[in-house]
Amino acid sequence: MTEPVHFVSSALAGVNNLRPPIPTPGDELLNRGYIYGTGAESAIVTVSGITFPQYSLYIYTLNDVPRKGETTVGNTTYYGMSPSPGAAGYVDSNALTPYTYNRIISVDPLDPTPLGNYVLVEGLTSASISFSQFATGDGFLSGFQLVAVPEPSSMLTVFSGSAVLLGLRRRRL
Numbered sequence: 001m002t003e004p005v006h007f008v009s010s011a012l013a014g015v016n017n018l019r020p021p022i023p024t025p026g027d028e029l030l031n032r033g034y035i036y037g038t039g040a041e042s043a044i045v046t047v048s049g050i051t052f053p054q055y056s057l058y059i060y061t062l063n064d065v066p067r068k069g070e071t072t073v074g075n076t077t078y079y080g081m082s083p084s085p086g087a088a089g090y091v092d093s094n095a096l097t098p099y100t101y102n103r104i105i106s107v108d109p110l111d112p113t114p115l116g117n118y119v120l121v122e123g124l125t126s127a128s129i130s131f132s133q134f135a136t137g138d139g140f141l142s143g144f145q146l147v148a149v150p151e152p153s154s155m156l157t158v159f160s161g162s163a164v165l166l167g168l169r170r171r172r173l
Contacts, residue, residue: 035140035141041134042070042072042132042133042134043132043133043134043140043141044130044131044132045130045131045132045141045144046128046129046130047128047129047130047144047146048127048128049127049128050126050127050128050129050146051127052146052148052149053125053149053151054123054124054125054148054149054151055124055125055146055147055148055149056120056121056122056123056124056146056147056149057073057119057120057121057124057129057131057144057145057146057147058118058119058120058144058145058146058147059071059073059118059119059120059121059131059133059141059143059144060117060118060141060142060143060144060145061080061082061104061116061117061118061119061133061140061141061142062082062083062085062090062091062117062140062142063082063085063135063140064085064140065082065084065085066081066082066083066084067081067082067135067136068080068081068082068109068112068135068136069081069082069104069112069116069133069134069135069140070109070132070133070134070135071104071119071131071132071133071134072131072132072133072134073119073121073129073130073131076107076121077107077109078104078105078106078107078113078116078119079104079106079107079108079109079111079112079113079116080102080104080106080112080113080114080115080116080117080119081112081113081114081115081116082115082116082117082135083100083102083115083117090117100115100117101117101118102114102115102116102117102118103116103118103119103120104116104117104118104119117142122149123149129146131144
């Protein structure tokens with residue numbers, strides 16, 4: 001179950017342009033609107049007041065042409081080679097083509113993840129997080145998502161309750 005994020009504030013820095021989404025089908029909508037830094041500037045996002053005890057951070061990126069992008073979270077920089085945005089499975093304006101997500105996993109600037117367009121960082125616990133996205137020319141940050149990780153004690157409660165109900169059902173049969 002995904003809970004809504006309740007954060008006190010967020011801030012953007014190094015942003016030269018905000019582009020509103022263009023009406024587009026499905027997951028393409030996320031990748032039609034973006035923020036970006038230009039030249040030597042990165043798009044930087046800070047989110048604070050996060051109330052989840054533990055969460056995962058998804059950062060969605062897409063460039064205007066295939067090129068290497070850098071997404072930094074904390075002391076780790078991830079490198080991906082973005083796909084051509086108009087290629088089938090990306091921003092092709094075709095509702096019948098499912099959007100393709102490829103996780104960026106490389107931390108080697110000389111070997112970026114091919115066709116990478118999102119970063120996933122798991123096991124975060126801080127009440128605030130900052131991250132940046134950069135690519136020579138324009139580094140596009142399409143969006144981000146914080147997803148709460150269920151606490152082990154709540155999962156144990158669900159499994160225990162299920163086991164009790166299953167046991168009661170078997171006695172009735």
